[in-house]
Amino acid sequence: MNDRVQRLKQRSLDTHPSVSIERAVLLTEFYRENIGTCSQPVLRAKGYHHLAANKTVYIGDDELIVGERGHEPKATPTYPEITCHSVDDLRILDSRSMTSYRVETEDIESYEREVIPFWQGRSLRDRIFSLLPGEWHRAFSAGVFTEFMEQRAPGHTVGDGKIFRKGLLDFKDEIAAAIEGLDFGSDPDAPARREQLEAMDIAADATILFANRHAERAEELAVTETDPNRRSELERVAEVCRHVPAHAPRNFWEAVQTYWFVHLGVITELNGWDAYNPGHLDQHLEPFYERGLADGSIDRDTATELLECLWVKFNNHPAPPKVGVTAEESGTYTDFANINIGGVRADGSDAVSDVSYLLLEVIDEMHLLQPSNNIQLSGKTPDRFLEAALRVIRKGYGFPSIFNSDAVVEELVRQGKTVEDAREGGTSGCVEAGAFGKEAYILTGYFNLPKMLELALHNGVDPRTGAQLGPRTGDPREFSSLDEVFDAWRTQVRHFIDIKYRGNLVFERMFADWAQAPFLSVLTDDCIARGRDYNAGGARYNTSYIQGVGIGSLTDSFSVLKHHVFDNATITMSELVEALDSDFDGRETLRQRLLNKTPRYGNDDDRADDIMVRCFEAYHDAVEGRPNLRGGEYHIDMLPTTCHVYFGAVMGAMPDGRCAGLPLSEGISPVQGADRQGPTAVFKSAAKMDQLKTGGTLLNM
Numbered sequence: 001m002n003d004r005v006q007r008l009k010q011r012s013l014d015t016h017p018s019v020s021i022e023r024a025v026l027l028t029e030f031y032r033e034n035i036g037t038c039s040q041p042v043l044r045a046k047g048y049h050h051l052a053a054n055k056t057v058y059i060g061d062d063e064l065i066v067g068e069r070g071h072e073p074k075a076t077p078t079y080p081e082i083t084c085h086s087v088d089d090l091r092i093l094d095s096r097s098m099t100s101y102r103v104e105t106e107d108i109e110s111y112e113r114e115v116i117p118f119w120q121g122r123s124l125r126d127r128i129f130s131l132l133p134g135e136w137h138r139a140f141s142a143g144v145f146t147e148f149m150e151q152r153a154p155g156h157t158v159g160d161g162k163i164f165r166k167g168l169l170d171f172k173d174e175i176a177a178a179i180e181g182l183d184f185g186s187d188p189d190a191p192a193r194r195e196q197l198e199a200m201d202i203a204a205d206a207t208i209l210f211a212n213r214h215a216e217r218a219e220e221l222a223v224t225e226t227d228p229n230r231r232s233e234l235e236r237v238a239e240v241c242r243h244v245p246a247h248a249p250r251n252f253w254e255a256v257q258t259y260w261f262v263h264l265g266v267i268t269e270l271n272g273w274d275a276y277n278p279g280h281l282d283q284h285l286e287p288f289y290e291r292g293l294a295d296g297s298i299d300r301d302t303a304t305e306l307l308e309c310l311w312v313k314f315n316n317h318p319a320p321p322k323v324g325v326t327a328e329e330s331g332t333y334t335d336f337a338n339i340n341i342g343g344v345r346a347d348g349s350d351a352v353s354d355v356s357y358l359l360l361e362v363i364d365e366m367h368l369l370q371p372s373n374n375i376q377l378s379g380k381t382p383d384r385f386l387e388a389a390l391r392v393i394r395k396g397y398g399f400p401s402i403f404n405s406d407a408v409v410e411e412l413v414r415q416g417k418t419v420e421d422a423r424e425g426g427t428s429g430c431v432e433a434g435a436f437g438k439e440a441y442i443l444t445g446y447f448n449l450p451k452m453l454e455l456a457l458h459n460g461v462d463p464r465t466g467a468q469l470g471p472r473t474g475d476p477r478e479f480s481s482l483d484e485v486f487d488a489w490r491t492q493v494r495h496f497i498d499i500k501y502r503g504n505l506v507f508e509r510m511f512a513d514w515a516q517a518p519f520l521s522v523l524t525d526d527c528i529a530r531g532r533d534y535n536a537g538g539a540r541y542n543t544s545y546i547q548g549v550g551i552g553s554l555t556d557s558f559s560v561l562k563h564h565v566f567d568n569a570t571i572t573m574s575e576l577v578e579a580l581d582s583d584f585d586g587r588e589t590l591r592q593r594l595l596n597k598t599p600r601y602g603n604d605d606d607r608a609d610d611i612m613v614r615c616f617e618a619y620h621d622a623v624e625g626r627p628n629l630r631g632g633e634y635h636i637d638m639l640p641t642t643c644h645v646y647f648g649a650v651m652g653a654m655p656d657g658r659c660a661g662l663p664l665s666e667g668i669s670p671v672q673g674a675d676r677q678g679p680t681a682v683f684k685s686a687a688k689m690d691q692l693k694t695g696g697t698l699l700n701m
Contacts, residue, residue: 001365002301004062005308009315009366011060012073017318017333018102019093020070023077023268024115026054031081032118041533045199045518048269049206055268057210057217059237065257065309066214066237067264073316076101079271082515083151084119084126087112089323099333101321125150128510136503140325142462142469143650144452145500145546146445146643149507151326153515154535155272158279158340158428159523160437163262164255164288167247168204171522175201178528193531196521196538200528203519207265208246215241252288252298256306259284260313262523263337269519271320276520277337277371279426279436282355283345289355300358307362314371328646336372340426342385343376343405348423350380357388363399364392376405376426401431404691408433411692415635417541430639431696432545438525439541440534440630441695444504446643449619450550450664452496453557454651456488457577463652471495477574482562490618497622500546501634508544508629512536535630542632545695548619549640549647552665555601555612556656556674560594562611580653583660595657602670604681609688616689624693638689639698640666667698 001009030050034043056071070077078085085093087108094103120126128150129137139145148155179197182190215238222234240257249255259278266276278284292298318333341359345351363373375389389400405426412422417435425435434441452470455462460470473488512535521527521534532538564570571590584591599607619636626634640647644666652660656671665671668686675682679701686699 001308002305004064005305005312008060008062008309008312009368012312012315012368015074015316016102017074017076017100018070018104019090019107019321020072020075020077021107021111021115022055022071023051024080025110026051027081028115028118039195039199040514041195041199041516041518042202044269044516045202045206048265048519049202049209051268052206052210052213052265055210057213059214059217059221059234063309064233064237064253064306065260065313066218066241067210067260067313069264069267069317074318076318076320077268077271078115079153079320080115080119080123082124082153082271084116084123085111085321085323086116092323093321101318124510124515127514128507131506131510132503135499138467138469139496139499140503142451142465142467143448143647144469144496145447146325146646147500147503147507148326148443148445149511151322151324152320153270153272153517154440154442154511155276156429156432156434156441156443157266157272157439157520157524157534158277158426158434158436159259159262160279160424161284162437162525163245163258163523164284165248168208168245168522169247171528172201172204174528175204175522178531182531189531196516196518196531196533196536197528199516199518199533200522203265203269204522207261207519210265211241211245211261215239249288252285252292252303253306255285255288256310260310265519266517266523267317267335270515270517272517272520277339277428279340279428280343280351280424281339282341282353282359283351286353286355289358303355304358304362307359308366311362311366311368311371315368317370325646328643328649332642334370334372336429337370338372338374338428338430341373341375341400342378342381343426344378344380344409344423346420346424348419350378350382351376352382352385356385360388360392360400364395367397372401372430373399374401374403374427376403376408378405381405403427403431407691411695414692415541415543415633415695421540427696430641431698432637432639433695434543435541437523438539439543440524440537440539440632441541441543441545442508442628443545443547443637444507445500446547446549446640446647447497447500447619448550448647448651448664449493449548449615450554450557450654451647451651452492453485453489453554454654455492456485457580457655460492463581464650476577477572479573482558482566485561486558486614486618490622493619494622497546501626504544504546505629512629537630537632539630542628542630543695544628544630544632544634545637546623546634547637547639547643548616549638549643549666550664551612551615551619551638552601552669552671552674553654553656553658554615555608556598556671557654558611558615559600559608560598560655560657563598563607564594576655580655583653584657591657591659594655598656600656600670600674600676602675602682602685603677604684609685612685613688613690616693620690620693635695636693637696638668638694639696640664667700669698669700 218238225231244258319335455470462469527538644664648663
């Protein structure tokens with residue numbers, strides 16, 4: 001990397017994340033003066049416009065790609081309309097040892113004085129929690145499941161190529177045409193559609209305004225700049241910001257800046273989980289790169305520099321601060337903007353280009369926490385590209401991750417996408433598959449699969465509290481076969497999936513009615529055509545997911561029951577349950593036998609792997625196909641982020657020999673240390689799961 005990028009990168013690394021209250025104060029100011037004066041979608045759009053018109057415009061030294069989420073790099077805003085942090089929350093964020101955010105004392109005082117009094121009881125979280133039944137709250141508190149949208153908005157949406165082909169003024173023309181085409185005579189929803197479309201129009205204007213303010217700031221800085229080279233750069237920055245994103249980008253620099261302004265618009269409007277990302281960035285930038293090389297307006301080094309400036313921008317944006325269970329389930333600064341590289345084009349041809357290799361070089365040089373990135377491998381991917389990616393991976397920084405593009409396409413087609421839309425899709429967040437630019441795929445939280453076995457082994461009683469949490473599925477001491485234990489576990493799973501599903505519908509309805517995302521709707525097919533918001537079913541495809549956690553721990557625990565209790569009778573069920581309830585106190589010899597003398601998942605041993613498949617299929621059947629309120633369906637993912645740590649903390653000992661409070665297995669990985677036959681055995685075990693029945697799985701090696 002060159003000296004400029006080195007300086008920008010080092011500043012990003014040296015700056016500790018902080019909380020910016022600017023957005024919260026501005027939005028509170030706007031709502032206090034305007035609530036009740038217009039429809040909710042228009043209110044949301046005008047609130048975003050108020051932010052775009054008044055938030056701090058930051059352009060730092062050396063920057064070529066401009067724009068920050070907060071008032072300065074690494075300053076992340078709060079979203080009190082979704083969840084209103086308390087004074088204690090802010091102090092915890094400032095003082096906790098992991099993923100802390102600096103919060104100035106005067107900001108805490110301002111929050112207490114200006115923000116909390118208005119939003120307490122008004123925030124979406126407060127209102128939703130007041131509507132949810134006691135059974136939901138009890139299960140949530142017990143660590144049965146989590147809920148992503150209790151502190152963040154619906155997310156996991158990815159952009160496609162349209163923002164590189166059209167400017168926001170073109171989208172405004174489409175919005176105007178959609179309004180003109182409304183049928184107020186026969187469509188009873190026409191008035192509501194008009195409000196949604198008007199909100200989208202305002203949101204497009206807001207983003208253009210925000211870019212123009214950056215142009216003005218760059219011009220101001222250029223006037224006082226004494227270095228002629230930097231003055232020229234600032235003048236170029238101003239020119240770029242005057243043109244995009246109002247108009248379609250004309251060159252590589254404008255294309256990169258276009259994306260960044262769009263990204264900022266999406267994450268300023270709402271704190272979507274996870275962050276918006278550009279999807280197939282190599283495909284989007286390829287025509288600009290090729291034209292630039294042909295006409296001499298750019299060279300490889302300049303393109304690399306601009307991309308590395310973009311990488312720094314991503315890294316400048318830690319995830320919005322989370323507290324409580326939400327912090328436990330995703331205890332990281334990463335906002336999971338996951339850039340896809342390679343894969344296939346809409347016509348099915350190989351998508352690897354010179355820009356794909358350029359992006360691998362950027363990843364190799366930058367070694368930053370953000371953005372996340374992956375390569376999409378298809379049957380048409382050149383070996384040379386895979387080899388180039390592996391040379392980066394072997395350095396041990398965890399990037400890029402690897403996905404089977406053909407399997408992603410097959411899964412998306414199975415869900416009902418057209419093959420063209422599926423090919424233009426890929427993965428986002430951690431591992432989740434979706435149709436880029438056309439789908440609202442909403443992750444609703446994690447589900448604790450091993451906890452269901454704990455309840456089944458205690459007749460529905462939570463041994464941590466002694467409360468009757470789940471249904472009475474029978475005294476485990478009277479079970480005479482593994483099938484009976486499995487049936488009890490499956491009953492617990494279905495019972496709590498029912499509870500989570502009903503709660504999810506409450507969240508879904510409230511976000512549709514009160515937390516519209518008009519700018520994200522502009523960017524997502526077919527929200528304009530339908531006159532419907534992204535959060536209310538406007539997208540072409542609308543999918544919901546529940547993420548299963550701990551299948552390795554669950555599998556090995558069932559394997560213990562089968563091998564030691566039922567098949568070989570080396571221990572009785574009564575003795576095993578007593579050992580679990582005592583956390584193996586005084587029973588270390590037994591614990592070691594369970595750990596070391598049991599068929600374990602991850603070793604290509606069908607005795608264990610068949611159990612894994614059975615558990616997976618039962619979980620899949622409990623979730624798959626349930627309707628959401630947006631016209632789509634529920635599916636499953638298998639991933640934990642850091643929730644396997646939280647879920648383990650709220651559980652006692654498990655039959656697999658795991659002691660109380662320790663982490664569960666994560667993703668579809670084996671229990672930590674249980675894989676003893678090498679990595680290929682792990683792959684073979686994991687491959688026995690039907691990957692095409694999930695929206696994504698995470699296997700860590």
